[in-house]
Amino acid sequence: MQILLAAIVVVPLLGAVAALLPAPPGLKGRSPEQAVLRHGVTVTGVVLALSVALAAGFDHGHPARMQATTDVGWIPALGIRMHLGVDGVSLPLIVLTALLTFLCALYSYGSPPRERGTDPKAFVALILVLESGTLASFAVLDLVLFFLAFEMVLVPMYFLVARWGGDGRERAAWRFILYTVLGSVVMLLGLLLVGIKGGTFDMVALATDNGSKLSHTTQLVAALAIGVGLAVKAPMWPLHSWLPDAHTAAPTTGSVLLAGVLLKMGTYGFVRIVLPVTPDGAHSLAPYLAAFAAVGIVYGSLVCLSLARSGAKGDLKRLIAYSSVGHMGFVLLGIATLTPTGVNGALFANIAHGLITGLLFFLVGAIKDRYGTSDLDTLSGATGAALYGRAPRLGGLLAFGAVASLGLPGLAGFWGEMLAMFGAFRPADGLSRPAYLTFMVLAGLGTLLTAAYMLVVVRRVCMGETTQEAPVVADVRTYEFAAWTPLAVLTVLAGLWPAALLGLTDPAVQQLLRGGN
Template identity: 80%
Template sequence: MQFLLAFVVAAPLLGAVAALLPPPPGLKGRNPEQAVLRHGVTVTGVILAAAIALALGFDHDAPARFQATTDISWIQALDVRIHLGIDGISLPLLLMTALLFFLCALYSYFKLPAGPSPKAFVALLLVLESGTLATFAVLDLLLFFLAFEMVLIPMYFLIARWGGAQRQSAAWKFILYTLLGSVVMLLGLLLIGVNSGTFDMVALASDNGRELTHTTQLLAVLAIGTGLAVKTPMWPLHSWLPDAHTAAPTVGSVLLAGVLLKMGTYGFVRILLPVTPDGMATFAPYLGAFAAVGIVYGSLACLALARKGSKGDLKRLIAYSSVGHMGFVLLGIATMTPTGVNGALFANIAHGLITGLLFFLVGALKDRYGTADLDTLAGATGAALYGRAPRLGAFLAFAAVASLGLPGLAGFWGEMLALFGAFDPAPGLSRPAFLTYMALGAFGTLLTAAYLLIVVRRVCMGDPATGPDLTVADIQRHEFAAWTPLVALTVLAGLWPAVLLGLTDPAVQKLLAGGTS
């Protein structure tokens, strides 16, 4: 177990190096591209298998304790250590990350986005995977920062080199926003480390901020929270996201929504809640306010894009929906209660599964119709998916109702628990303020249902006979293989939420109590 986690984090880097080497004789496949694409599927598959083995070996009777730990001195002068470990909070994120990267590699094997060398594509994908897995596994503040930053360059190139229209400006916007946020975050992390005498996240969580003055905690929350909020993204620091999603290739959008956004909210839970509780209590009402506004704002933006005549791009619409959905995650964190934080962690996983599926589906629509413009799909070309490609239409309708929070599917529980947490926030927080946020969040769920049902009606319904004579391929085998696991897990988490809550709740209880996990 100890070395398995280190293998999961380091193996993608080794795979990235191997991807750039010439393929061994006899393994080139039908053409030189096949070997490296097959290599990407193999490496991500091995990592997924190792992550599943890690989960099977995890002591589910002690999810609040860090397991599979590695603790090696790295930079003695700064007391920086290569400290890895997983608990009930990080294990589900680690598994979802490994799954999404494997599904993206599998999808790319059959549908590689147009762009430069496939070798570079696979290598960047694997470096990106290593950075995201490390973010959820490291237990040292400076190592967390390095992992947090490690994902920026590969995602920049995936957007800039393999993206669609406006990809250069979208990639620059992504890198500039996240880099500026990260610089501020680094200052906050150094402030905590210097004032507490350690960068070890376990020791800091156990101390629960007792070594940090109230002013230090306030400055740390402001600095670190800003960097995390940009990556989440929190309104009004979200404006890089729609452009990045619209320009990114399909797998880039899936990973951006399904994995990278979770790094920001994970930092709030893993660092700020246990390490700077007083500072978080001061800023929690403001965080809740931004979250509530983000929920309503994201939903209204989606409604505007879904309206007939608005020329709304479906990828852009789903990107704005992420602003709203991540607002529920931030609202749950802002309540500083076990109910709210568990809801936030559940919503994190649900959003990764459902929105990842939505971006896969929209990518497939764009491949078939040549556009993701909603007016074009619903008007001139007459998408009529139920008639032309019924299985594709059924998948899209399923993902839409899952995203709007239909009871029995994964999207329901996280949002409901976040609203319950806002109904009764932690002692010391303004209950009238959080009741207002709860009401805004509930209103946002109605708006979410409205725009997603409009999308389903405009894209899926209609009579194919009245539109142009088009032949649209239904779901292909590789698409079915890549999407079905996300559908199955969305149903499983919706019908059996204890699968996730049984892992997260003990860890959250101990984290909020200031004990060692």
């Protein structure tokens, strides 16, 4: 188990180095381009297999205990250790990251990325570095290592957007890097404050102490500093403005990984670090976090509704990006309740958002490839998409993703949002129940608005009459079917069998909130 977790983090890095080397003659296939893309599928497939093996060997009877741990000295003078481990909170995120990265590599193999004057070697290497950094963020148990892994993903995502993105890609990439780096600088100050005042950078030891070595003022300052950095990545309103531009400009695989994986690093940091390590600071800041989350839910939904209306020249990718602001608002609201119910709902919503929004970005990318645009007015015009008639399987999948995103019972999107609102209905002791009831009502309004704009999108893109002069559009291709089916199946399974995920997260959440080891 120790070797498995270490290999999951290291193998993508080794694969990234290998991707930049010339392919052996016997492995080039039809072209060097095909060889390196196949290499990406192979490496990410190996990482996914290792993640599944880790999940299979995980002791599901004790999900609150750190397992597959590695703890060796790295920089003794600073007390920094190479400490890795996995519990019921991090295991689902590791598997989700490995799955989405593999599906992105598979999709890229069928639809190679295009960028003037380059081959896909750099693309595959960046995807693998991004995967390694994200997996490390969920696996490391040292504050300094967490920060390094947190920062490791910024450079590959910047280049994915800047080199392989669409219109406005350079501006979007710069906004992404500027926002996240500034947030990370503030977060680093908070992490160093916790490590120095707490006497260790070990996240397990700090969580066990439950803030007993930190004064109230220290906890408050640290929680605020760390929370700002995490909130930028989450993204929390009003620190979200980098997200729509990055999603709109990013290539399809970049959008999938940004929504499905990178946003989770911020909310994971709240659960792993802020709640157990600075409980007093978290308690003081929780109402403000909940208020921002509730506003973000309504704001994101209203913007999406505005983009969806006829004549608004709304971009479908931008609409899905703004929907992430609303959905991640539910995650932050669940965390801000400081209750096991709310935090479990947040973790469930994390996974559900990764599956559903990842599928939606895949679908929108496929629509843009076929029609040359993701403009809603164009897709719903007289010779628009009309997917039900022209590409029924593609239209059916888009409708499925839409109803899953709006939280239809029986699909994954329902449980996380419901549990987050349940947590807001009865927040932790000491938090204002009237205020949280207000936040719950706002979140409920957000679900209604989400249903409204998603149904408008389905009506405008999927429905309509086909005309004879309209060009023929390919339905779901084989490689697309292979990349999208796992996400659709898991969305249904998570919706019908939520106990599989909640059974993993609940004991770990209970322990983190009470500070036990």
